[in-house]
Amino acid sequence: MLDYSAWLNGAYVFRAINAALSKNGKYPEEQLSVSGEEKEEDSSVAAMRFADWTNAANKAFKGKAGESK
Structure with missing residues (x-):
């Protein structure tokens, strides 16, 4: 779902830039x-x-915390 949201956001940004510059x-x-x-x-x-x-x-996180001791 996150990939779809990121793609959709990019599509809106692309169209906004296109509308502003074209x-x-x-x-x-x-x-x-x-x-x-x-x-x-x-x-x-x-x-x-x-x-x-x-x-x-x-x-x-617990694995990394145990390694530092």
């Missing part, structure tokens, strides 16, 4: 979407992914 460029009137409908991640899935990420980060 006579023929126009900023989109409607939201950009790949499939025509907004994709929302289920909050329980997002919570599980975040928990996995924090567990991995904590393990890496």
Whole structure:
């Protein structure tokens, strides 16, 4: 989901610069979407992914803290 958000942000920036510097460029009137409908991640899935990420980060942090002693 993060990759899609980054791509979408880049698409808006590209179109904004194009509209500012080009006579023929126009900023989109409607939201950009790949499939025509907004994709929302289920909050329980997002919570599980975040928990996995924090567990991995904590393990890496504990491993580095143990090495410095």
